[in-house]
Amino acid sequence: MPEQLQVKNLHFKCISVEPLHQGWQQWLIAPETDFSFNPKDRLSIDDQAVYLLWQNKQQQLLCVLPSATIQKIHDKEFTLTYQQNPNQLEKMTTEQFHAQHHLMICHGYAIFSAIHQIYRWKNLGWDLNRVVVVSEALDQWPILLKPSKLIAYFIPNGAIGSIDLLDDWKILARFCSEDDLPGCFSGSLAEFEQEILASTLSWHWNVIGYR
Structure with a gap:
């Protein structure tokens, strides 16, 4: 039986914001609880994409957000939807x-x-x-x-x-x-x-x- 894919709603707090080209922004965000993300997982806010660059040792996420996603966020605290991608990379030695x-x-x-x-x-x-x-x-x-x-x-x-x-x-x-x-x-x-x-x-x- 295939492993059930995870879908979670996680609460985050924005730590810093930097402007990027074309109205995008780079956000450093922190989850309320520790959670590890894989490179092919999908993140979104109200069905608008959030692109994760990496997760640091403090569990903080460096993300880039299109302008359409930014418009969905009205506070420094927000809920981000995580969906596990079934096509993850095989682990390599x-x-x-x-x-x-x-x-x-x-x-x-x-x-x-x-x-x-x-x-x-x-x-x-x-x-x-x-x-x-x-x-x-x-x-x-x-x-x-x-x-x-x-x-x-x-x-x-x-x-x-x-x-x-x-x-x-x-x-x-x-x-x-x-x-x-x-x-x-x-x-x-x-x-x-x-x-x-x-x-x-x-x-x-x-x-x-x-x-």
């Missing part, structure tokens, strides 16, 4: 992680789930040079893409944009757009993935999808 390269394919805003997972790997001291992130870029993206300091032979020409956080962590990340957004690979996420895989046939990839 240190040896398994370092035996392959990891290609994280992120649809839409799912890159925030990938960042949460990378944060966990970073805290384990694992070699993040083995990780490549490929994501869609959207018009309402809350973080500005900037030319990356990291390069690789298998990245198509023109795909130069990344985000500062992943560059600082030495994570090779690139974005694609079917609307020809600056600094992005011009095409679909599937096309971008195939370009990379075709250029690295000798690599042992662990392809991880995020939606």
Whole structure:
């Protein structure tokens, strides 16, 4: 019998708020009771999405919120709905992680789930040079893409944009757009993935999808 998925309503308090691009905000929030979140879990407030970047050692959550979600919050204390995602990553040992390269394919805003997972790997001291992130870029993206300091032979020409956080962590990340957004690979996420895989046939990839 499959394990029943958790759905919980958890009470939170906002600690700090920082503005982001396109009317988004970055919030640091604290739960009333200790609760551990997984990278692919879904969070929302009144059915509006909350994107978790990571959970620190004090159990506080660093999140990014679209403007539609922000409008649902009228106080520094609020209730957040947690829903467990059934498609969680399988746990890896240190040896398994370092035996392959990891290609994280992120649809839409799912890159925030990938960042949460990378944060966990970073805290384990694992070699993040083995990780490549490929994501869609959207018009309402809350973080500005900037030319990356990291390069690789298998990245198509023109795909130069990344985000500062992943560059600082030495994570090779690139974005694609079917609307020809600056600094992005011009095409679909599937096309971008195939370009990379075709250029690295000798690599042992662990392809991880995020939606």
